[in-house]
Every structure is written in C-alpha cells, then in structure tokens.
Amino acid sequence: MTQELLYWQALNRALDVEMAADESVFVLGEDVGLYGGSYRVTEGLYAKYGEARVRDTPISENSFTGLGVGAAMVGMRPVVEIMTINFAMLALDSIVNGAAKIPFMSGGQFPMPLVIRVPGGVARQLAAQHAQRLESMFMNVPGLRVAVPSTPQDAYWQLRQAIASDEPVVLLEHEVLYFTKGPVDTMAEPPPMHQAAIRRAGKDLTLIGYSRTALQAQEAAAELARDGIEAEVIDLRSLNPIDWKTLSDSVNRTHRALVIEEDCRHAGAGAEIAASLAERCFFSLDAPVQRVAALDIPTPYNGALEAASIPRVADITAAARALLGPREKAAA
Amino acid sequence: MEREKMHRLLRDMMLSRVFEERAAEEYQKGNIVGFLHLYPGEEAVAAGVINAAGPSDYIVSTYREHAHALVRGVPPRAVMAELFGRATGMSGGMGGSMHMFDRERRFMGGYGIVGETYPIAIGIGYAIALRALPESVICFFGDGAVNQGTFHESLNMAALWRLPVLFVCENNHYAIGTDIHRHSAVPEVYKRAAAYNIPAEKIDGMDVLKVYDATRHALDRIRRAGGPQFLEFETYRYRGHSMADPGAYRPPVEVKAYQVIDPLTIGAREIEFRYPTPAELAAVGPDNIARLTEHMISVGHLEEEEVAQIRKEVEAAVEDAVQFSLASPQPTMADAWQHLNSNRRHEQLLQA
Ligand SMILES: Cc1ncc(C[n+]2csc(CCOP(=O)(O)OP(=O)(O)O)c2C)c(N)n1
Ligand SMILES: [Mg+2]
Numbered sequence: 029m030t031q032e033l034l035y036w037q038a039l040n041r042a043l044d045v046e047m048a049a050d051e052s053v054f055v056l057g058e059d060v061g062l063y064g065g066s067y068r069v070t071e072g073l074y075a076k077y078g079e080a081r082v083r084d085t086p087i088s089e090n091s092f093t094g095l096g097v098g099a100a101m102v103g104m105r106p107v108v109e110i111m112t113i114n115f116a117m118l119a120l121d122s123i124v125n126g127a128a129k130i131p132f133m134s135g136g137q138f139p140m141p142l143v144i145r146v147p148g149g150v151a152r153q154l155a156a157q158h159a160q161r162l163e164s165m166f167m168n169v170p171g172l173r174v175a176v177p178s179t180p181q182d183a184y185w186q187l188r189q190a191i192a193s194d195e196p197v198v199l200l201e202h203e204v205l206y207f208t209k210g211p212v213d214t215m216a217e218p219p220p221m222h223q224a225a226i227r228r229a230g231k232d233l234t235l236i237g238y239s240r241t242a243l244q245a246q247e248a249a250a251e252l253a254r255d256g257i258e259a260e261v262i263d264l265r266s267l268n269p270i271d272w273k274t275l276s277d278s279v280n281r282t283h284r285a286l287v288i289e290e291d292c293r294h295a296g297a298g299a300e301i302a303a304s305l306a307e308r309c310f311f312s313l314d315a316p317v318q319r320v321a322a323l324d325i326p327t328p329y330n331g332a333l334e335a336a337s338i339p340r341v342a343d344i345t346a347a348a349r350a351l352l353g354p355r356e357k358a359a360a
Numbered sequence: 361m362e363r364e365k366m367h368r369l370l371r372d373m374m375l376s377r378v379f380e381e382r383a384a385e386e387y388q389k390g391n392i393v394g395f396l397h398l399y400p401g402e403e404a405v406a407a408g409v410i411n412a413a414g415p416s417d418y419i420v421s422t423y424r425e426h427a428h429a430l431v432r433g434v435p436p437r438a439v440m441a442e443l444f445g446r447a448t449g450m451s452g453g454m455g456g457s458m459h460m461f462d463r464e465r466r467f468m469g470g471y472g473i474v475g476e477t478y479p480i481a482i483g484i485g486y487a488i489a490l491r492a493l494p495e496s497v498i499c500f501f502g503d504g505a506v507n508q509g510t511f512h513e514s515l516n517m518a519a520l521w522r523l524p525v526l527f528v529c530e531n532n533h534y535a536i537g538t539d540i541h542r543h544s545a546v547p548e549v550y551k552r553a554a555a556y557n558i559p560a561e562k563i564d565g566m567d568v569l570k571v572y573d574a575t576r577h578a579l580d581r582i583r584r585a586g587g588p589q590f591l592e593f594e595t596y597r598y599r600g601h602s603m604a605d606p607g608a609y610r611p612p613v614e615v616k617a618y619q620v621i622d623p624l625t626i627g628a629r630e631i632e633f634r635y636p637t638p639a640e641l642a643a644v645g646p647d648n649i650a651r652l653t654e655h656m657i658s659v660g661h662l663e664e665e666e667v668a669q670i671r672k673e674v675e676a677a678v679e680d681a682v683q684f685s686l687a688s689p690q691p692t693m694a695d696a697w698q699h700l701n702s703n704r705r706h707e708q709l710l711q712a
Contacts, residue, residue, distance in 0.1 A: 325697065333692075
C-alpha cells in the first residue's frame with residue numbers, strides 16, 4: 029500500500045508499527061511524550077502506548093542514552109531520541125564506549141538492539157552549536173551502524189530495520205527533510221538497510237550524496253542534463269557500512285566521481301569515500317575523485333554566510349563541470 | 361532601597377520587556393531567524409541579580425540571555441544587531457540570539473547547550489581564586505538544566521575548592537514542554553545544593569526587590585567567606601519556550617495565574633500572541649513589572665506620569681536599536697574567517 033507521507037510521518041508510522049508488534053520496543057527522549065517530539069516524530073504515541081513506553085526524560089543525554097544501552101543488553105529494543113545531534117556530544121560516552129563496544133568486548137555475549145535517532149544538519153540560522161553534521165565522528169566508531177535516509181520511504185524502511193537489528197544503529201535524520209513529502213509503500217520488501225540506491229542513471233560521472241545532499245545531487249543532475257551531461261546519482265543511504273559494490277560499479281562505468289557532503293570537508297565522510305574509491309577504482313578513474321563539502325568553519329548565524337558555508341546545488345554543478353573538463357565542451 | 365536604584369530596576373525590566381516583544385515582531389517580519397527564546401515574565405531575575413553584581417563580576421548565561429545583556433549595560437543596538445545577524449552585533453553576527461558575548465562587560469556568553477554554563481563558570485571562578493581577586497562569577501541556568509551531569513560535577517568542584525561562584529537557577533517550571541514535576545525527582549531545586557554543602561535559598565523571582573537583596577547578600581557572603589552560593593528564583597515565562605513553540609502544553613489557568621495586564625499593557629500584547637484574551641486576564645494579580653511599579657508608587661518613589669515617561673524612553677531606545685540594525689552592514693565571509701582564526705596570531709599555516 030503506497031501513501032504520500034511527510035518524512036516525520038513516515039518515521040512516526042515506523043515507530044507505531046514496531047511498537048504495536050513488539051512490546052520490547054520503547055521510546056525515550058526529551059519531550060517525546062506529552063509534547064509529541066520536537067519534530068513531531070513521536071506524535072500520538074504517548075496516548076497510544078502510555079508513558080512507560082514513550083518516556084519523557086530529563087535533560088540528561090548521557091544517562092538516558094546509557095539507559096537505552098543497559099535495557100538493550102537485557103533484550104529490550106529501545107529507540108532513544110536525542111533532540112539534536114549537537115546534544116549527542118554529551119552522550120558520546122554511552123554511544124561510543126558503551127553501545128559500540130559492549131557486544132565486542134563481552135566476547136559476543138550481548139546483543140545491542142539499540143536505535144539512536146538524531147536530527148541534525150544545517151537547518152535555518154540556528155548558529156554554531158545547533159547546526160552541526162558530525163556524521164564522520166560516528167562513522168569512525170567500529171561497532172556502530174549509521175543510516176542516513178533521504179526520503180520518507182527510506183525513513184520508514186530504515187527505522188524499522190534499525191529497530192529489528194541487534195546491532196546499535198545511529199539514524200541520522202536531517203532537520204530540513206522532516207517536512208518533505210514522498211510515497212511510502214508499507215508492504216514492499218525493503219532493500220538491505222545499508223544498500224545504496226541509484227537514484228538516476230547516467231554515463232558521464234557519478235554524483236554521490238546521502239541524506240540531504242542526495243536530494244541536492246538529483247537537482248544538480250537534472251540541471252546538468254539540460255546541457256547534455258548525464259550524471260548518475262547514488263544515494264548512499266548508509267555511512268557505516270558503505271555499499272562499496274554499488275559505488276565502484278558505477279564509477280567503473282562513468283570513470284568520474286564527485287562526493288557531496290554537508291559535513292565539513294576536513295576528515296569528513298567524503299574523505300573516506302574518495303580514498304576508498306581511489307583504492308578500488310584507480311585504474312578506471314579518468315580524474316581524481318572530487319568533493320563538494322561544507323567549509324571548515326563553525327556555522328555562522330548570519331543567513332547569507334550560513335548558506336555560503338554549506339554546499340549549494342550550484343556548487344555541485346560547477347564542480348561536476350570542472351571534473352568533466354574538456355569533455356563537457358565536446359558535449360556542448 | 362534608594363529611589364535611584366529602584367528606578368534603575370524598573371527601567372531595566374521595562375526595557376527588557378519592550379525589547380523582547382519587539383524581537384518577537386521582528387522575528388515575524390523575518391528580520392530575526394533561527395531559535396529565539398524570549399524572556400517576558402522573568403525580567404525580575406535578570407534585573408535583580410545583575411544589578412546586584414559589580415562591574416568586576418562575571419556573568420555566564422544561557423540561550424535566553426538578551427535581557428541579561430541589556431541589564432548588564434550592553435547597548436540595545438548591539439543586542440538587536442546580533443539578533444539581526446549584523447556585523448555591528450555583540451558577536452559580529454556570528455552567534456545570534458543564543459550566543460551573545462561582551463568581553464568588556466564581562467558578559468561571558470550565552471550558551472546553547474543545556475548544562476554548559478556550570479563548567480565555564482567554575483573555570484572562571486578557578487582563575488579568580490588562583491589570582492586571589494575580589495571577584496565573583498554569576499552562573500545562570502534553568503530548572504531543566506539541573507538534571508545534566510555537569511550540574512553535579514560542577515557544584516562538587518565549586519564547593520570542594522571554594523570557588524567564588526553564585527549559582528542562579530531561573531526556575532520557570534518548564535524544560536520546553538516538560539514540567540518540573542515530570543523532569544525532577546526533587547522539584548525544590550535549591551535543596552540539591554545541600555548535597556554539596558553549598559548554602560542555598562529559594563526566592564520569589566517575581567519580586568525584583570527580593571531578588572536584588574538575596575543576590576547582594578549572597579555575593580557578600582562569597583566575598584567574605586569565599587566558596588559558592590546558590591539561589592533559586594521561582595519565575596514564569598509568559599511565552600512558549602521559543603518562537604517555534606506555541607506553549608500549548610500549559611494549562612491556560614496556569615498561564616493566567618502568572619499574568620496580568622500591567623500598567624504598560626505590554627502584558628496584553630504578550631497574551632494576544634498565543635494565550636487567553638486580555639479580558640480573561642484582568643482579574644489576576646500583578647506580574648513582576650506591575651508589582652514593582654505599584655510598590656514604587658506606594659512608597660513615593662514613582663509618579664504615574666513617570667511610568668509613561670520611562671516607557672516612552674525604552675520604546676525609543678528599542679526603536680533606535682531596530683533602525684540601527686536595519687542600517688548595519690552584513691558581516692562578510694572574510695569576517696567569519698577572521699573570527700575563526702582570531703587567536704592564531706601571526707602563525708602562517710601552509711596553504712594549498
Ligand atoms: C544538552 C542539551 N539538550 C537539549 C537541548 C534542547 N533544549 C534547549 S532548551 C531546553 C530546555 C531547558 O529548560 P530549562 O533549563 O528549564 O531552561 P528554560 O528554557 O526554561 O529557561 C532543551 C531541552 C539543549 N539545548 N542542550
Ligand atoms: Mg525552565
């Protein structure tokens with residue numbers, strides 16, 4: 029059954045379905061209950077499942093995330109909402125030292141069916157402490173899975189898969205995507221949680237994005253198409269693990285790759301992707317893998333500067349043209 | 361208290377109220393963007409506490425800090441221009457509503473991460489103690505912020521090392537939509553300080569004279585005896601948590617109980633914005649500004665006409681701040697890089 033849903037509604041639906049099916053699923057976080065969640069993701073669940081399963085927490089990120097870790101060790105399936113990724117910095121101990129390590133350092137005795145949902149990204153003039161991306165921090169932690177849905181359909185599928193997973197999953201939700209709409213098929217069989225999606229086929233170069241940048245890459249590709257440039261667009265959907273096969277198959281066909289990330293350029297997700305593609309596809313690449321990324325600067329409050337600090341569609345098309353070089357002229 | 365001091369408190373509170381209401385309007389016009397946490401209802405706390413501090417004391421505040429900056433003496437122009445993101449703002453347009461800094465006035469910042477003010481405050485306190493200076497740090501935080509681990513960690517260190525920190529809880533009973541009884545096992549915040557042997561008091565935060573006196577005494581004790589002090593002020597915010605929050609989770613009767621139309625009728629505008637109608641509110645007792653006004657009139661420190669005069673003055677100051685902000689330049693990307701690298705001195709980094 030396919031319906032048009034907003035991204036937050038798709039997440040809401042996924043939680044509802046999982047909570048109805050399995051009593052070990054419970055939700056906790058700041059203002060998730062009575063208030064219905066900062067981005068409405070938990071709306072209606074408090075009334076339906078009660079306060080014990082939709083728990084409003086004090087502002088104690090490290091400890092309520094740690095509570096999720098402990099509960100997961102004994103077979104519950106907690107879904108922790110950290111209000112935004114910026115506050116997840118306070119919970120790094122529970123996430124990095126706890127959730128990611130316990131299954132391993134216990135010699136595999138404990139499962140970790142924990143989901144940590146975190147809104148993030150640059151929204152609109154929220155300033156340096158509320159406009160961070162930070163996905164590369166989580167990517168750098170073995171034992172954590174990192175999913176980055178860009179569409180309502182993926183939000184629905186990946187949250188359900190994350191809840192079903194016995195590994196800890198950090199679900200990075202982009203704050204500007206919550207009110208985007210798209211079809212959600214609740215009956216279809218989902219692809220694996222970490223499988224990348226080819227959003228548009230093309231032969232001239234591969235644009236690689238995730239979360240919001242996957243949508244920007246599609247816009248850029250549409251623009252490039254007007255000039256006869258056929259860009260393939262890959263939406264990674266997962267940052268750990270990364271679906272290298274889909275990526276390298278594409279790059280082996282197009283011979284050029286451009287990674288688009290909203291995170292800062294230095295040591296960001298793009299660095300990992302570019303390095304790995306260079307290793308995997310060196311002999312089929314016609315040019316070095318390039319990156320379009322945010323400036324290495326805290327996000328300024330000023331609106332124009334904020335916009336200039338993160339990738340815009342025009343930056344992607346410009347970088348794509350530069351990457352194609354003389355080929356572009358030949359096509360024109 | 362002498363007449364002049366009371367006038368100062370009243371003027372600060374009225375300026376804060378008018379400033380914040382104007383900020384809400386400018387937000388709706390799109391001149392201010394992002395999170396905007398407003399202070400109406402809580403003015404007595406900022407005015408009473410900061411007026412009791414000396415110029416050599418430090419202030420560490422949260423994201424709800426515009427009034428704190430104003431009371432500290434930052435020109436309304438610089439506060440408003442920061443909200444507008446202009447180069448002339450307190451933080452050069454880089455920080456916005458939640459991140460206001462003024463080094464000269466020892467206004468050590470507005471912080472957006474809940475529970476972040478304590479460690480910074482004890483750090484400043486540690487520096488003061490090491491240098492044996494007659495100074496203190498005033499550390500603001502909300503009722504919701506006392507459940508962060510940093511609260512306990514910092515109170516412990518402050519007490520252990522006898523740091524000159526005044527912890528000031530602005531208890532408005534809510535952490536966004538979660539009321540204090542649902543977020544704190546011990547809702548009497550001041551009691552928690554006892555766990556660290558820090559002297560603590562709970563004060564009516566709607567009465568600016570009480571706030572002022574309690575703060576002065578606490579600062580005196582810090583100067584005389586050293587070591588931290590703790591004050592909890594019970595107060596209330598009339599608006600939602602931020603401009604993004606309609607505040608629908610609060611019972612109207614509760615909002616009403618804390619609100620009235622004060623002589624400035626500013627209260628009425630506030631109410632029209634989201635809550636019950638002005639008519640519904642007529643019956644309730646005075647808010648903090650009305651309370652001080654009435655008291656001053658009754659002791660002969662204020663004439664009715666003066667209220668209108670002060671109001672005119674603060675409105676003019678706020679209007680001037682808005683016009684100044686509109687006319688101010690936007691910061692450039694070069695400014696932004698300059699701020700980021702401002703501590704790099706002359707070190708030349710290798711460039712590609
Ligand atoms: C570490 C952290 N967690 C969550 C938030 C989101 N948040 C901002 S203000 C707030 C409520 C704070 O309540 P309180 O301390 O009572 O201050 P008030 O806003 O009432 O003045 C929350 C949860 C944050 N900014 N930082
Ligand atoms: Mg509060």
